[in-house]
Amino acid sequence: MSKIRRKFVVPGDLIVRGDYKPVANVYREGNSIYSLKVGLSEIEGRRVRVIPLSGRYAPRVNDVVVGIITDINPYAWTVDINSFFSAFLPATDVFGKRFSPERDDLTSRLKLKDVILAQIISFDRSKDPMLSAQGPRLGPIRGGHLVKISPVKVPRLIGRKGSMTRMIEEATGTRIIIGQNGYVVINGPPEKIPLAIKSIEMVEAEAHLAGLTENIQNFLSKSLGRKIESEKFDGE
């Protein structure tokens, strides 16, 4: 694997000159690649990107998000997905093709303030994001504790192949549902939830630091008074 070089950058900073490929949060001007955001620049082989340290959630098709129902009309639910657009969940998605606004009552399935796990199935510059709640794991989330974290920190909370989430889940005996949009739902015995929240908040606060996994591992081990194992990957 090629070596990854990281550096703190602000908008307009020159990251690299030469034959490189801009991947995310960077732009090319002539032969040079500059940063668009405050973050950590990363050069991996020929690919250049910036991992942002702040910012809102930008919807992307196929993302799985946690949403909160904010409005109901006869044909669709409006869903807050922590972004600059509200998403909508069409009634036909939940009731099926036979849906009829005269016969079917949307509130019988999802009420205001209900929380759902849904996938963004379409979104572009001219249309608001459309959700679907059909699919494995998708649908209403009944019960649990909702935590909001910064969407840019979500990848760190998931960790490599879900390792960070799994470590917190196993240590605290909870189930954690993460939306790409930064909404997180924790399920489990009430007495276990505060520790899970604390760990998630710690991941959010220390997301841009090296040794995050060890820090969380030590924190959990100390809080629980037993050793917590983390998954090891090659090259870490």
Place this chain on the structure above:
Amino acid sequence: MTELIDKNNLRVDGRKLDELRPIKMQVGILKNADGSAYIEWGKNKIIAGVYGPKECHPKHMALPDRALLKCRYHMAPFSVDERKSPQPSRREIELSKIIREALSPAILLEEFPRTAIEIYIEVLQSDGGSRVASITAASAALADAGIPMKDLVVGCAVGKIDGKIVADLSDIEDKEGEVDLPVACMPNLNSVTLLQSDGPLSKEEFKKAFKLALDKCRYVYDIQRKALLEGYLAKTKEA
């Protein structure tokens, strides 16, 4: 007329001709805004807060191809010697417009069609050169909000007092002097986004003043960049 430069070439506050007032900057000071920055530039004390991108209200103002940039420059009633009426004055409306226009070339507005980005600038204490200080703070606040920008925008005013070109006019120098020439630029892209002048300069004087302004913008840029860096390192320490 007041003498603004003494025989030792020092100005009323003891500065050299090309010396700036002390500048202090901090980023991320407001919890509720998406991004924020605070700047102290001489006696100026200014807070900038940014929201967005967010849904545009009223909806009819939304633009189909890019984000709408809203900017409000406002002076607190206690920011000047005599109470200032809190309602937006002619000057504040003008400054809101020119600050918006100075910042918009840096922001990738076309990435967020149908949305709005709101910048609120609150002048707590005013001294000369508050527009360039506001631009500097607002662009740091935009970066703090995670809004994609091609470059940071920094400003610095230069001017002519007692026939000499000087950097960074204070309030009295602005009022008594001959020319105030505020400049804002994107230092890495080498482009100017604001250039105003309220008096006559010869071609040579303008060249000299403009070069001085760009040099000083570079200096302010370093302070601004450092503030952003420290803002994120501070968050690290809190944790």
